[in-house]
Amino acid sequence: MRRVIIHWGISSFFGWGVYGLNLALHWAADPDLQAFCSFPIGEDQIAVDKLRRRALDPFVIRSGQLVADLGTRAGRTITVDSPLLAALGNDFRTTPGAHGVRLSGSPDVGVVFFEVPQMDAETLARAKAFKLIVAGSTWNEKILREYGLDNVTTVIQGIDPTLFHPAPRLGTQADRFLVFSGGKLELRKGQDLVVAAFARFARRHPEALLVTAWHSPWPQFARTLDQSGRAAPIPFDANGKAVDTAAWARANGIADDQFLDLGAVPNAFMPPILREMDVALFPNRSEGGTNLVAMECMACGVPTILSANTGHLDLIDDDACFPLRRQTAVAGAGAAVGGTAGWGESSVDDIVEALEQAHADRAEARRRGAGGAEMLADLTWSRTAAAMKRIVLSLA
Template sequence: MRIVRLANFVTPVSGGLRTTLDELGAGYLAAGHEPVLVVPGESAGDERTRAGRRITVPGPLVPGMGGYRVITGRRRLRRLLDALEPDRLEVSDRTTLRWTGSWARAAGVPSAMVSHESLAGLLRLYRLPARTLADRLNRASAEAFDTVICTTAWAAAEFQRLAVPNLVRVPLGVDLRSFTPGNFDDGLRAGLARPGELLLVHCGRLSPEKRPDRSILALAELRRRGVPAVLAVAGTGPLLGSLRARAAGLPVRFLGHLADRDALAKLLATADVAFAPGPVETFGLAALEALASGTPVVVSRDSALPEVIGPAGAAVDDDPGAYADAVMSLLGRERRESARARAEHYTWPAAVRGFLRAHRLIDTSASPR
């Protein structure tokens, strides 16, 4: 079956969504299907990857978003969809690409929309009328597609309150071979922290919804208490300049985007504690990669991450003191063992099977709803 997948807001330096698209595509391919991913870019392209065929459609930059692009040419995309003749349509954008659900219905193609973000949460972040507007847009998405896929109960809640009948919940996974405690690197640690210092890490896009400032404020609070700690920040984005200014005088190492998975895996395994402070995370793949690396995580109580990390981390309120207390509570060998054990509940093969069930491409009798 040809599974055509559409996504906006994907760049070479974007994290969780890009990883998810790659891993699911590779899984579809291994299961004997033909995945085709369509994403925006600076210029047109068509290539074969480990995750199947990848078609790049020229799309404009979104101002102030640090390199994100969107597909805006409906006529061109409609022609491409007609030419591709998909057996299934999977859309990872519930706003600018919602119209493709209508295209799929008219073409007789079963369709699924994957909810990668909390719409109500994002609207709250930008001080917009969250509940009313989110309910209207979410209802429109549910009506436009045959299936709505959410990765956590937290993400599904905004659809469940609308009594959406076509909702499916499928957790994502983590690469348990690439991310492992065995990646601990003495040389890397020596380069980032002095003996006796705690090494903290923040991995993620430096954008408002990720709230990277909370990690810097937590470091400042720990230093104020006399705790010797340093923070490594892996990622880039529109807030980089302001974060550098906020971190002035603090031991913060800005590492930029780590395109090399091995480098990221070493960093996560070498850290003592990781931060994932985004309040609107619907799954939190970076946090799960930290857990797989044996590193406990401090997360925002407002996000889906408490559901994902379980007892392998700490969920706190938006307060530097709470983050600092959580860091100190998560130190110790038993915490690292607990982190790895928790991550082992989430695998990409299980996620692929779940998505294929949602697409009605394998037995649906055990599909979680």
């Protein structure tokens, strides 16, 4: 069996974690691969049913043994005799694993969803050092190739079709028009545009309810939203560690009975919530990948409004979503987000118009929702895991 190390955290609560969790699940009974995770796996971070958990147990045990072994080499740099799938950020640096150990694989494979398309000489040199870079979108691959890199391929992330698929609604809020917004709070995700547009839409439609899943382990990134000037400043709680989302909605003119914050919801618990939504809204300014939350909404048949920029372009189709095609240069962003050339700014007027269209013509909205579900039915974690397996085995 070919050993492979997943060099990022496993979780049911954030994008990278869901990616790793699904690789582990699909490789659990694979006769050709034996996967490990080089980060501690918290029991409170895995929220799956008992059958899935039973399948994961050998992976969790192996990973725990690896983490314990790394504890005897704390702070050192070591090379392992297996491919290392390393999560990369905008700077293409590999983060240390458990106990501060810097791991090097045989070989290193970079897995990247980068949002800032500018690469300096040092970043470019780090990118070239990888045997292969797996990009999360065709936009990412195009940028890397424009910089002269040829050690790159694209693997689109997936959805779990056993969870995220069209199904009947419970209808507990049948008298409301539910607008969903998800993703960690930050300028890049565009929640300032969401609240600005929804406040206008909600004044004309008192039955409208904004339902948000903005929780993340990195609330500090929410402060970048203040740079746009399109929404009221972000308020934090008394401890300064969590955003008071209800207060922010209120400060932006959204009535208390038109706002609902879901808090931290495990990935596997999201499908029945999403299926209740009338429309989902993602005016994101930049996505290195295809935006996992948007993919899950589309997979459930939710009519979805998408900004036509960056990684979203892999999902854009007039028959599968409501595209925000008018994109302008992003202004007002500073060093906190690393720069914005190549990002796209959606018009608040266009967002309101798309919301009005979805509200006025429910049949057309349902048609586009069905088109999105049909598209996403082929973009599964099984497909992603199979593509990543082929890459790992090709490196033997």
